[in-house]
Each structure stands twice: as C-alpha cells, then as structure tokens.
Amino acid sequence: MRSAHHPLTPLVFIAPAVIVLGVFVVTGFMQTIGYSLTRYTAFREPVYIGLDNYVRLFSSDRFWLCLLNSAIYLLVTPALIVLSLTAAITVEANLRGMKWLRLALFLPVITPTLVGSVAWRILLKDDGVINTILGVVGIDAVRWLTDYPFTLVSAMFVTLWKGFGFYMMIFLAALLAVPGELKEAASIDGASRFQVFRNVTLPAIRPAIVLVAIVSSISALKVFEEIFVTVRGGPITQQTVVPLIYRVAFEEGEYGLASAIGFVLFLVILVFSLVNLFLARRAGS
C-alpha cells in the first residue's frame, strides 16, 4: 500500500522551528561555551585561555554571594505555588463575580515587569505606602530598597505579584480537568472536603504542580528585571547571578568571564530541574 505522506513531510513541518532554534538558541549556546574558554573583552578579540575564567569565577566571592542570593530567591517558588493554588481553588468556585476576580488576578501577568517594578519601588520606598501601613501597626519602617536582605525581598514581592496570576491559570486548568465523579465518589465514601482535596485533587494536579515548580524556579534563578529596577545602584553582592552577568559583561566589559557565569548558571538550572523532576516522579510513584 502506498504511504499517504512523503517521508520527508514531517521534517519539512519541523524545519522552521529547528532552524529558528538552531540559529538563535543552539548556536548562541555553543558560542557562549566557546567564549567562556577565552579571554574576550569589549576591547579584545577572543583568545583561548582554557579554564582560566572558571578558575577566576570560583575564586570570586561575589559570584558565590550572588549564587547564594539566587538560592534565597528560590523561596519565591513555594510561595508562588501556595498562593497561585489557593487563588485557583478560590476562582474555581462557580460564584458570582469570579470571572472579574480571575481577570483582576491575571492583570499583573500582562503588565510589563518594568512598569510593575517601578510601581513597587514607589510602594516600598522609605515613606511609601507599605512603610506607612507598618507604622500604623507599630512596626518600624523597613528600608526595603537599600538594606540587604530586604532589597532581595522587595524584588521577590514583584516576582510573586507578577507571576502568581499566570500559575493560577495553570492550576485552574488542572483543577477543572479533575474528573468530578472521582470527587463525588470520595464524598459518598465519607471523605471530608480536605480529604477529597488531599487524596483526590492533589494527586490529580501533581503534573501541574511539578510544571509550576520547575518553571517558576527556573524563572527565579534567571530573575533580572525585578532586581535591576528594584535594587538598582546597590552592591552587586546583594543581587543575584543574572545581574552579575549583566555587570560583568556590560559594565566591566569581560565577555569571556560573563559567558562562564552564564554557562555555570545553565548547569545549576539543569541540575536543579533534573532533581526537581526526579523528586516529583519518585513522589508520584
């Protein structure tokens, strides 16, 4: 029997994506690895130096401090999961006005990060709204924009505010996909609402939780705009790895060293994602 399709047809379909990814992602990635092995500056063409950039990097206090700050920044991931899941459960209820609430919660997602960060800067400044509220309840003003580690916390606020609407939508889709008869059966068997959630809903939406955990932790490790706007002007050792890459590449002109930091960050994210995936699968089995 003659095949309905030419064997090359699928390749033609995926070719555009392969070409775009090849040119803009794979080539760039390979170039970054190559540059990381060179002495390459704003003034000098790349010259091969082996692993010297990595030796410099691992001797550098500021790299480790920025990496530590990135690790601290990962705290937004559990906070995001809890917040967005709670929001998703709330808006899943078919109550009046929920559509508007969904829209309101989703608005930060479509707000440019830069705009959101500037707005948060205004809220968090020394005499801003947040400190005024803290003052009303008898708490001393916090220097959110200048004192470490509050500077990091301020940027985390922005990431939380900006991200949780998006993850809420993922959870909402997962919640709506849980078969209603399973929940009904559990209720008929005498399970409480919490037990239904814990033993039926939660296992059913586990893939969504894993997805959100991986995606949000990758975003947290790659955070830049929030830090760049909120903590701008602060010492680099109080910021995270991507702002360090920006500083080294564009303010210090050391492209080779910046490429090495970028590649190390890639490895950290890769390992982190694999561990995340492994733990989620083990919990699932």
Place this chain on the structure above:
Amino acid sequence: MIEPPSFGITTLSRRRVLAMGGTGLLALLVGCGAARPWHRLSLWTLALRPWFDDYMAERIAVFEAAYPPFRIDWVDVPYDAIDRKLIAAAAAGMAPDVVNLADLNFARFASLGAFRDLTPDLPIDADATYLAGALPMCRIGGRLLGVPWYVNPQALVVNESLLKEGGLSPATLPRSWGGLVEAAPAFRAATGKYLFSQSLGEESQLPIMMLAEGIALFMADEDGHVVSNFDQPAVRDYLSCFANLYASGNLPSDAATRGHAHLTDLYQDGSLAAINTGPNFLGRIRDVSPSIFASTSVLPGVVGDLNRIHMPVMTISVTSQSRHPEAAAALAAFITGHESQLALCKRSAVMPSTIRTLTDPMFTASTDANADADERRLASARAVAARTLPGAVAFTPSIPAWPDLRRAFEDEFKRVLLSGRTVGDAATRIDIAWDRMLKASERVTMSAVPAPEPYPS
C-alpha cells in the same frame, strides 16, 4: 478605468527620474567620502567642562593646525560615567582614539586590552619627558599603555592661627603620619579642635599611606603573581594607631564615614588645623572661606618612611580600537606635552607631569611682590608642590582589582571604627578577601606595585 494622475511624468520618465535620483545620491555619497580631506580623531577627557572649554578649544586648534589631515572630536565625560561609557563605546567598536582616565581605573582598563602600546608611535622620549614617579604606573608588563597628564601631589595645608592656639607652628608641626597621630591628642585637649583628619572608611587613603610607609601589602607567589600580604604585624600596628586615635575622639567622626570632601569642609569651618590634600583645593578654600585662607600656608605633604609624597595621576592613553594610532599618539603627546601642561597649570592649581615644565619660572621664581596676598599664597603653594614633585610617586598600584581591594578594605575598616571589630580580625578578613580578589582578576606581577627606594632627605 480611471488612470491615476501622472503629474506630467510618464512611466518611462518616472524610471528615468528614479535612476537619475539614485545616481545623484550615489555620486553625492561617493563625492562626500572622496572630497573629505581629513580624518576624525576622538578625544575623551574627564570632567573638564565647562571650566576648560576655552583651553581645550585653543589646544585643539593648535594641534589641528600642526596636523591638518585631522579634526578632533572632543567629548568631556563626567567621572562617574566614564567606565560605563567607555565599555559601551568599545562594545560598539566606537571607542575614542584617545582617552583620559584617573589612575584608579587605569590598570583595570589596561587588563581589558583597552590601550595600545605607545612605545612605537610616541613621537617623544617618555622617560626624558615625564616625571620618574608618574610614568611607571603607565608602564604595565613592559608596555607603555599611557602617559601621565596633570598630577596632584599632596601638600600639607595648614591653618597657622589654629596651630598657634595648640602651641604648634609650621616649623614644629610633624611631617609624618606617626608624628601627627602622636601630637593630635594634646592639640585636641588644648584647642577643642582637631589637628588633622584623613579619609579612613570612605575613599580610604590608608592602603596608599601604608605603601608610602614602605609596608609591603603584597608579595609574589611561587608563580610570580601578586598575592596579599596584608595580615602582618606592621599593618596591624599602623591601623591600630588610627583606630585608637579615632576611638579616643581625636579624629572627627567624618573620618570614618566621609571621603575627601570632609577634609576641606572641616578645614573651611575652622575645625581642622591641617589637611593633606592636593594644592588644587586651595582655590576653593579661598572662595568659600577667605578668613581661613588668610591664615593658611602650604607645607610639603606628609610623608612615610620612604620620604616620598603620594601623587594621584591623570593618564592619557590611545585605545586599541583607534584607527589612527600614530596621530592619536601624537595627540596624547601634544596634550601631555610641556606647552599644553604649562598652559593648563596657568589656568588651574594642578601640577604638571613633565620635567621641563617644572623649570618654568612659574614654579621656581619667588613670588611677585606686587601680587596681592592671596595670589602670593597660591604661588607659594605651587612652588612648594613643585619642589616635592621630583621625589613624589604615584603609589596607586597598577593592579586591575585595585578599586575592589580598596573597597574591601574600607568595608572592613569601617567595622573597626564603627562596630567594634578588632584590627586583628579585620586584617585577617581583608587578607583573605584580597587574595580571592587578586586570584579572581587578571593576574599581575610585583612590577605592578610601586616600591621605590627611600628618597634622600
């Protein structure tokens, strides 16, 4: 069917018009390129505008007259923007041909490969032209990566009236930091004012002062690379002197928290009897506080065991992206040459880095008896500073990480002054931090650290 209006131009004639227009544009572009008989040289300076607009315009006109094929594009950049702007310009392949940098960042840019070796292109003998204490910082790894421009050798500016209140005079005032530290408590007790101050926590001068004392803050490892030698008894003793003086209230609180500006501020309001600073600040003191200026005199700067005054240096370099390196080197030599520096010194209180300029009567002749008292005082300060220049040294090490090392020192020493950390702890921490920073930056040899012989008294 309605034809679109042709406005009198047929299809054929439209083509012809387009062809003629295109040819004309091409001819214009080619013509512009071919007709331009000169090249552009870009020159970036640091914070000269608007005070030196006339000076630069005049110097540029002289250079352009001497080198007709070149036109100078002069750009003045603020201090705090030069790093970012230079990196951005270089990233775009548009770095200036000639750039002026302060000594603090010179080595860092040199490590990025920012500068050309001037040795083959410089139309003068650098060793015979520039001061022996200023030139070595521009020579890294045997390559001449810049030439010194104007310098600010430190001088001891004293308020004679206040000194007298404390039982001192310019003749009896100690000229070493150790002597000043010893004399400070008695002076404070007698007058309620401070004998001297120094920037300890911000823009700290202590690392430079220790180098000027001959304390070896660095040493070479087995590969010959510079490593830290900070954690040693000599450093601890030296830092303890200042920490104890500060803790006993014999140094102003600003010494820990403010940079150089606190010296002139406190001197101007009569709270300080002596400040070690560049003579270029005298003009400001005269303008802000005429009464204090009236009792001010200038003595040679405070020295350490090496008997050499520290001399901050402005440098001029040709960047590695220059398209006209020979002309750029000629411009660097011209701007830093005798005539240009003499003209600059006449317009401001900076000092020249050229040996020949120091022989000008402006720096050697006794002051004009007809000049007013203020002018005589400024001329005297200039003469005092000029006398110290032959022995003065730019103690700023040509280490790329030097700004970071200084910052690490400041962070720790501020904790000693303000938070009760011990000097021993701080020295150990600084030593570890310096070692890491030195290893994390471009490695250099001990030739990057100035270690001159003591200057004969």
